[in-house]
Each structure stands twice: as C-alpha cells, then as structure tokens.
Amino acid sequence: SQQGEEDPQALSIQEGENATMNCSYKTSINNLQWYRQNSGRGLVHLILIRSNEREKHSGRLRVTLDTSKKSSSLLITASRAADTASYFCATWNFNKFYFGSGTKLNVKP
Amino acid sequence: EAQVTQNPRYLITVTGKKLTVTCSQNMNHEYMSWYRQDPGLGLRQIYYSMNVEVTDKGDVPEGYKVSRKEKRNFPLILESPSPNQTSLYFCASSPREMNTEAFFGQGTRLTVV
Numbered sequence: 001s002q003q004g005e006e007d008p009q010a011l012s013i014q015e016g017e018n019a020t021m022n023c024s025y026k027t028s029i030n031n032l033q034w035y036r037q038n039s040g041r042g043l044v045h046l047i048l049i050r051s052n053e054r055e056k057h058s059g060r061l062r063v064t065l066d067t068s069k070k071s072s073s074l075l076i077t078a079s080r081a082a083d084t085a086s087y088f089c090a091t092w093n094f095n096k097f098y099f100g101s102g103t104k105l106n107v108k109p
Numbered sequence: 110e111a112q113v114t115q116n117p118r119y120l121i122t123v124t125g126k127k128l129t130v131t132c133s134q135n136m137n138h139e140y141m142s143w144y145r146q147d148p149g150l151g152l153r154q155i156y157y158s159m160n161v162e163v164t165d166k167g168d169v170p171e172g173y174k175v176s177r178k179e180k181r182n183f184p185l186i187l188e189s190p191s192p193n194q195t196s197l198y199f200c201a202s203s204p205r206e207m208n209t210e211a212f213f214g215q216g217t218r219l220t221v222v
Contacts, residue, residue, distance in 0.1 A: 045210035099152040
C-alpha cells in the first residue's frame with residue numbers, strides 16, 4: 001500500500017489565492033519531501049523537511065510536518081497560473097521511496 | 110547539467126515483444142529506481158538499486174526485470190509485455206543518503222497493444 005495519501009485530490013483556485021495541500025503517511029520517517037509534476041512530465045523536487053523540523057520555507061512554499069499526527073501540509077502563497085500542476089508528497093522507508101496519490105492543482109488566471 | 114535521461118520517451122509495442130527502457134544518470138548517484146504511474150494509483154515503485162549489482166523488488170515488480178552493471182545505467186526490461194503494463198514510467202536517482210532529493214527522468218509513455 002502507498003505510504004502517503006493526499007487531500008484534496010483536486011483543487012481549483014484563482015490566481016493570487018493561497019493553495020494548501022495535505023499529506024498523511026503511515027510509518028516513521030527520516031524526512032518527507034514534496035514534488036511537483038507538470039502534466040505527464042517528470043517530477044521535480046520542491047522541498048524536503050526532516051523529521052526533527054516542524055516548518056520550512058522556500059520562496060512562496062511553506063511546508064509543515066507533524067510527526068505525532070503523521071501528516072504534512074504544503075502551502076503555496078500568492079499562486080500563479082504557472083503553479084498549475086500535480087503535487088506529491090514522498091517518504092523514504094526501508095530503502096524504498098513512497099509517493100502519495102497527489103493533489104491536482106489548477107490555478108485560474 | 111545534472112540529469113536523468115530515459116529513452117525512449119514514447120513507445121508503442123505489441124504483446125510479447127521484448128523491450129528495454131534505458132535510464133542513465135550523470136550525478137554518480139548510488140541509488141536508482143523505476144516507477145510506474147497510473148491514473149488513480151499514483152506512482153508505484155517497480156525495482157530499485159542501492160549500488161552496482163545490488164537490486165531489489167519494489168511494490169509492483171511482476172513482469173519486469175532490471176540490471177545494474179554500471180553505476181550510471183539502470184535499464185528496465187519487459188521480457189514479454191502485456192497490455193496491463195501500458196503506463197507512464199519514470200526512472201529516478203539519488204545519493205545513497207536518505208536525506209536528499211531524488212532526480213527524475215522525463216518519463217517513458219509505453220503502450221502495449
């Protein structure tokens with residue numbers, strides 16, 4: 001079974017609004033990563049948060065991690081049409097890399 | 110430029126005809142892996158390799174083979190493709206350490222008819 005699950009499955013917002021995506025995972029982790037995928041293309045790494053970190057920022061991205069709830073959230077502030085993509089969380093467990101089911105974000109201009 | 114290169118990008122083949130999808134990375138990464146992506150099922154790991162000559166099964170290895178004779182290459186082999194292997198395939202690599210990002214190829218869209 002997949003290590004991570006995300007919600008919502010799809011999210012549609014207007015340009016300029018914030019987008020929040022959530023990820024839950026099942027086992028203990030060393031770190032949790034977020035990736036972005038433009039339609040049918042390869043995944044691109046966005047940000048990594050270690051298990052001893054609670055929050056991390058990178059540009060317009062803010063990631064939080066709650067290891068007690070086994071959950072993480074990705075916030076994209078002031079969204080742009082170019083942010084339209086699918087977003088996945090991913091975790092390492094026993095030499096394997098597990099991906100969540102993804103959130104499909106549509107940012108309308 | 111650091112990259113993971115997959116070939117081909119698109120492939121249509123017939124059931125039972127052996128094929129190989131190549132994957133090469135230029136970052137001297139030890140860890141490489143293959144995934145398939147299907148609608149509603151997300152990305153699932155097929156095989157991974159921790160180093161040269163060290164490979165192991167992921168979550169969906171049936172019908173696939175891999176080899177890791179050199180550090181930079183990790184080909185995916187379908188000995189007898191079937192229509193249920195129609196999918197979008199990704200290769201990825203990362204350093205051995207677990208606290209680093211993975212780099213992905215651009216994907217191979219395979220159709221088996």
